[in-house]
Amino acid sequence: MDIAIVGPGAIGSLLIYTLNNAGIVPDVYVRDEGRLRHIRSVGGLRIVIRDEEVNLKANLKLPSDTSKTYDVVLVAVKAYDVEGALKTVSKVLRGDGLVLSFQNGIGPLELMERTFGYNRAGAAVITYGLFRYEYVTFLQGFGEVLIGQRSSNIHEDLHKVIDILSNGGLKVRYVDDIDRYRWYKLLINAGINPITAILQAPNKVIIESPEARELAIKTVNEGLKVVNKLGIELPGNPIEGLLNVAKKTGENYSSMLQDIVNNRETEIDYINGVIVKKGKELGIETPINTLLVSIIKGLVRWRKSLFQQ
Numbered sequence: 389m390d391i392a393i394v395g396p397g398a399i400g401s402l403l404i405y406t407l408n409n410a411g412i413v414p415d416v417y418v419r420d421e422g423r424l425r426h427i428r429s430v431g432g433l434r435i436v437i438r439d440e441e442v443n444l445k446a447n448l449k450l451p452s453d454t455s456k457t458y459d460v461v462l463v464a465v466k467a468y469d470v471e472g473a474l475k476t477v478s479k480v481l482r483g484d485g486l487v488l489s490f491q492n493g494i495g496p497l498e499l500m501e502r503t504f505g506y507n508r509a510g511a512a513v514i515t516y517g518l519f520r521y522e523y524v525t526f527l528q529g530f531g532e533v534l535i536g537q538r539s540s541n542i543h544e545d546l547h548k549v550i551d552i553l554s555n556g557g558l559k560v561r562y563v564d565d566i567d568r569y570r571w572y573k574l575l576i577n578a579g580i581n582p583i584t585a586i587l588q589a590p591n592k593v594i595i596e597s598p599e600a601r602e603l604a605i606k607t608v609n610e611g612l613k614v615v616n617k618l619g620i621e622l623p624g625n626p627i628e629g630l631l632n633v634a635k636k637t638g639e640n641y642s643s644m645l646q647d648i649v650n651n652r653e654t655e656i657d658y659i660n661g662v663i664v665k666k667g668k669e670l671g672i673e674t675p676i677n678t679l680l681v682s683i684i685k686g687l688v689r690w691r692k693s694l695f696q697q
């Protein structure tokens with residue numbers, strides 16, 4: 389089976405590492421020529437797992453290189469970059485091929501379903517924790533990867549991909565109700581990400597600061613009202629999930645905080661923004677999530693204006 393990855397970042401590196409372990413050197417699409425040169429100039433992509441640094445084997449490719457097509461494309465870019473990444477996927481995914489979304493939040497899978505068809509798009513929910521500095525990725529916490537499709541007509545390659553990733557050592561399993569897990573993770577991210585980003589604090593602030601904890605719980609509870617109205621049965625209690633994740637990843641800095649500090653866009657629209665949007669559609673008020681979205685967007689805009697001066 390021919391597999392390609394779009395995005396040589398943290399998740400992309402974990403996928404390359406896994407495929408290398410399964411005896412596969414994948415083709416990996418990078419954003420542009422400048423990035424390609426940069427990766428080569430620093431000696432390629434690397435991952436650090438349990439203090440051991442591993443050089444990753446990948447054929448780096450530019451979006452303009454459409455000489456080969458693939459059965460499966462794994463999309464490992466941030467949610468706000470998915471639209472751009474899908475331009476590459478459209479050119480290199482075979483007519484009946486499968487595309488998998490590795491993003492947090494709600495939106496990227498839906499876009500892939502609209503672009504390629506319901507039964508040709510699937511999603512992975514990842515609870516591994518990774519941190520990236522330039523092109524070195526550090527595995528901070530082991531977790532698992534749940535993969536599934538919303539279509540009842542499962543793509544014939546889905547289980548093959550899961551088997552390959554599993555052979556490569558990833559803790560991965562198929563779930564037939566991926567939406568429950570996507571929303572469960574969304575609620576936990578909604579409670580941790582914006583609050584740690586605003587407070588500029590590691591995840592343990594949600595446990596150690598009573599004010600932060602109360603705000604995070606209220607944020608999740610607002611989202612829970614939306615989830616209940618949507619009729620989605622979560623795989624666990626999201627408040628317990630929130631506190632467990634904040635405790636377990638206490639020393640980590642959330643991806644949203646890292647995005648803010650590095651003057652990048654954030655995934656707020658795909659996390660708290662989704663709670664706000666769905667809340668509006670369903671007639672549920674979401675004042676706390678609305679406020680958090682505004683603060684994060686304001687922070688991004690402000691830091692961008694400082695950075696661009």
Ligand SMILES: NC(=O)c1ccc[n+]([C@@H]2O[C@H](COP(=O)([O-])OP(=O)(O)OC[C@H]3O[C@@H](n4cnc5c(N)ncnc54)[C@H](OP(=O)(O)O)[C@@H]3O)[C@@H](O)[C@H]2O)c1
Pocket residue numbers: 394395396397398399400417418419420423464465466467469472473476490491492514515516517518519520643655
């Ligand atoms: N990191 C984690 O622990 C973790 C855990 C669970 C879920 N996730 C989710 O996984 C997704 C990916 O996160 P990440 O941490 O891997 O992000 P990341 O480290 O920033 O990696 C994304 C990579 O995609 C590249 N990219 C962007 N647009 C592209 C395009 N059109 N073509 C090719 N490459 C492109 C980026 O390039 P540039 O560097 O040039 O921007 C970057 O190298 C996010 O939705 C995140 O929420 C992450």
